[in-house]
Amino acid sequence: MKKTINIMCVAVVAAASLAGCAGGPADPGASKTATGAGTTAYPFTLKNCGTDVTYQAAPQRVVTLNQTAAEILIHLGVGDRIVGSGYEVYQVPDEIAGPYKKIPILSGRGQEIKHEKLLEAQPDFVYSSFGSFFTAASAGDRAELHKLGVPTYLTEFDCTEHVSVPGANFPMMYEEYRRLAKIFDVPAAGEKLAAEQQAMIDKALAGYRKRDKPLKVMWFYSTYSGTPWAAGPGGLPQNISDLLGIENIFADVSTKMAEVSWDTVAARDPDVIILADLTRGEPNDTAREKIDLLKKDPLTSKLGAVTADRFITVPGAQMDPGYGSAYLVPALVEALNKLR
Amino acid sequence: MSMSAKRTVGRAGNPGTGGESAPARARRASTVALFIVAAAALLVSVVAASLVGSANVGPLDVVSTILRHVGLGGIAPAPPLPKLLDALIWESRFPRVLLAAAVGTALAVSGAVLQAVTRNSLADPYLLGVSSGASTGAVAALLLGIGGSVSLSTGAFAGGLVSFAVLLVLLGGGRVASPSRVVLTGVLVSQFFAAVTSVILMVSGDANSTRGFTYWLLGTLSGARWEGVTVTAVVILAGVVAIQFFAPALDAFTFGWDSATALGINVLAARVWLMVLTSVVTAAAVAASGAIGFIGLLVPHVVRVLANPMHRSLLPLSAIAGAVFLIWVDTFARTAFSPHELPAGVITALLGAPAFALVLKRLES
Numbered sequence: 001m002k003k004t005i006n007i008m009c010v011a012v013v014a015a016a017s018l019a020g021c022a023g024g025p026a027d028p029g030a031s032k033t034a035t036g037a038g039t040t041a042y043p044f045t046l047k048n049c050g051t052d053v054t055y056q057a058a059p060q061r062v063v064t065l066n067q068t069a070a071e072i073l074i075h076l077g078v079g080d081r082i083v084g085s086g087y088e089v090y091q092v093p094d095e096i097a098g099p100y101k102k103i104p105i106l107s108g109r110g111q112e113i114k115h116e117k118l119l120e121a122q123p124d125f126v127y128s129s130f131g132s133f134f135t136a137a138s139a140g141d142r143a144e145l146h147k148l149g150v151p152t153y154l155t156e157f158d159c160t161e162h163v164s165v166p167g168a169n170f171p172m173m174y175e176e177y178r179r180l181a182k183i184f185d186v187p188a189a190g191e192k193l194a195a196e197q198q199a200m201i202d203k204a205l206a207g208y209r210k211r212d213k214p215l216k217v218m219w220f221y222s223t224y225s226g227t228p229w230a231a232g233p234g235g236l237p238q239n240i241s242d243l244l245g246i247e248n249i250f251a252d253v254s255t256k257m258a259e260v261s262w263d264t265v266a267a268r269d270p271d272v273i274i275l276a277d278l279t280r281g282e283p284n285d286t287a288r289e290k291i292d293l294l295k296k297d298p299l300t301s302k303l304g305a306v307t308a309d310r311f312i313t314v315p316g317a318q319m320d321p322g323y324g325s326a327y328l329v330p331a332l333v334e335a336l337n338k339l340r
Numbered sequence: 341m342s343m344s345a346k347r348t349v350g351r352a353g354n355p356g357t358g359g360e361s362a363p364a365r366a367r368r369a370s371t372v373a374l375f376i377v378a379a380a381a382l383l384v385s386v387v388a389a390s391l392v393g394s395a396n397v398g399p400l401d402v403v404s405t406i407l408r409h410v411g412l413g414g415i416a417p418a419p420p421l422p423k424l425l426d427a428l429i430w431e432s433r434f435p436r437v438l439l440a441a442a443v444g445t446a447l448a449v450s451g452a453v454l455q456a457v458t459r460n461s462l463a464d465p466y467l468l469g470v471s472s473g474a475s476t477g478a479v480a481a482l483l484l485g486i487g488g489s490v491s492l493s494t495g496a497f498a499g500g501l502v503s504f505a506v507l508l509v510l511l512g513g514g515r516v517a518s519p520s521r522v523v524l525t526g527v528l529v530s531q532f533f534a535a536v537t538s539v540i541l542m543v544s545g546d547a548n549s550t551r552g553f554t555y556w557l558l559g560t561l562s563g564a565r566w567e568g569v570t571v572t573a574v575v576i577l578a579g580v581v582a583i584q585f586f587a588p589a590l591d592a593f594t595f596g597w598d599s600a601t602a603l604g605i606n607v608l609a610a611r612v613w614l615m616v617l618t619s620v621v622t623a624a625a626v627a628a629s630g631a632i633g634f635i636g637l638l639v640p641h642v643v644r645v646l647a648n649p650m651h652r653s654l655l656p657l658s659a660i661a662g663a664v665f666l667i668w669v670d671t672f673a674r675t676a677f678s679p680h681e682l683p684a685g686v687i688t689a690l691l692g693a694p695a696f697a698l699v700l701k702r703l704e705s
Binding site for chain 1: 393394395396397422423424425427428431432433560562563565679680681
């Protein structure tokens with residue numbers, strides 16, 4: 001029954017979004033955005049996730065395959081060049097609600113953009129924060145899009161889904177901002193965004209009271225059919241753990257997001273559980289549901305962190321590499337400082 | 341695929357009979373008419389299904405794009421589309437429609453053959469575990485890298501062949517098994533290979549491939565592109581044409597192995613060849629789309645009701661009807677809840693399960 005309702009909702013959203021983009025594809029190049037504001041010399045080639053991609057001109061019709069990709073472009077001041085976005089999974093932050101709400105959404109909530117919808121939007125650039133969206137069955141293969149003359153950018157954090165990226169850290173995120181700023185010929189905006197986020201992180205760390213003995217934490221992302229998924233090494237959660245001098249109890253697993261077991265969690269007995277508050281619409285997404293789950297289960301209810309309510313709730317989408325990730329640092333600093 | 345329906349009557353069906361009876365003539369006429377209708381329906385379906393999709397492209401633009409690519413640009417009623425919209429139609433939507441046609445053909449013909457070879461009207465490559473075996477082979481080839489460069493389709497073929505052989509061995513070689521025994525053996529084979537597939541997925545442990553495969557195992561045509569479609573279609577077409585040569589043997593099987601031998605059929609050779617051909621055809625379909633169920637059950641039964649049940653006409657009619665059926669199922673799957681997409685296998689199962697119940701009821705009465 002629930003499934004039916006979900007499907008109905010998707011259909012309604014689809015109808016609404018179709019109505020929203022009625023009138024067919026707009027004239028390519030109709031964007032009013034001024035180009036040449038910066039200093040980028042076109043064409044230029046970047047090595048991105050092992051592929052050489054050539055950018056012929058500043059993109060004017062962009063499709064972002066997921067929400068935080070759109071968020072980053074809006075913060076770089078080129079949100080008005082986005083002609084379609086997808087994989088909406090969280091509440092739009094107020095500061096970008098205006099520009100974001102103008103973007104046509106090409107997929108159902110929590111769904112990926114399909115190849116046909118992507119091509120219909122006639123993009124001249126496609127940007128994704130998830131490698132899994134660049135496949136033939138989803139938005140399309142990167143090589144396929146390049147052959148059609150559509151350059152792409154895939155975050156270096158997720159060249160291959162779930163695979164740990166050695167040395168993944170915030171400077172890598174800033175490099176992504178700079179590279180996108182270069183692609184869009186707005187280099188100053190990339191520098192500015194990188195500097196702002198680094199300043200925010202520095203400020204938070206300055207006020208952090210580090211413990212002598214590192215706290216053991218579990219980054220609890222999601223759970224399906226009983227097994228939890230937790231952040232492993234090679235992603236921003238690991239980098240944040242290192243910055244804060246806390247110990248990720250799953251720093252030894254093989255992927256940056258790993259399916260683990262409650263037995264292992266119990267054996268490693270975390271001092272604190274960081275809960276990803278997700279809003280994708282999947283079971284046990286919200287922090288509230290996760291806490292209920294932990295307290296009800298005979299095994300997990302006996303964990304020290306659970307009996308003492310040592311939970312820290314963070315917006316789940318921020319655990320994926322994106323604009324919001326930097327905000328995890330001040331949030332965790334505040335929560336950990338309070339924790340005694 | 342025009343067949344001479346003339347020779348079908350009075351061969352294995354009622355040997356020794358001279359001229360045609362009135363009902364036989366009427367049936368022959370209706371079979372010829374059905375061929376014409378089926379061929380027209382296939383053509384119309386291919387074009388009509390290409391017109392609809394999650395993207396809004398006008399029907400004239402779609403038709404013009406296809407005409408232009410098949411070298412008939414001169415009669416195209418609309419100007420060329422921008423590059424990406426052209427690719428949307430010609431590189432993505434159109435090959436997907438053709439893949440649906442090829443896979444539908446493969447599964448329907450495999451179903452008809454399996455029903456004759458197992459002498460059981462409840463046979464279908466999915467229900468008998470051949471699809472499941474092909475999936476296991478494909479997953480094993482890809483994830484475990486068995487044999488180094490063994491590709492997905494070769495793995496699927498090997499898996500299909502092994503599961504078919506296991507099925508026939510469990511059914512007791514040449515003996516005629518009861519329908520319930522055939523179906524239960526199919527369940528067993530299917531469950532066993534599904535379990536092997538799960539083990540391989542778990543052991544290889546890569547969440548990325550696991551998720552992709554889970555969707556593929558449900559049976560989906562999304563992600564179809566020319567490269568894969570061409571190979572799949574050629575293999576399936578060749579297999580289906582080859583199977584056609586065994587039409588008399590398949591007819592003779594209806595009367596049991598002894599009668600078939602008496603009619604001059606080399607039963608063992610025919611069964612081995614049919615097993616290999618069905619595995620090839622099913623494997624090609626599974627490699628391209630995962631395991632889509634029930635088409636092999638549904639289509640031949642409907643064709644038998646409407647037309648001459650002799651295999652000379654049953655096989656090609658099932659081939660066309662299977663193509664038309666899967667084209668529309670997949671069109672529904674990709675457009676009904678757009679932009680959300682359903683796996684085609686889910687819809688065929690929704691339609692197929694009641695059909696299975698109906699056939700079962702008819703068998704009992």
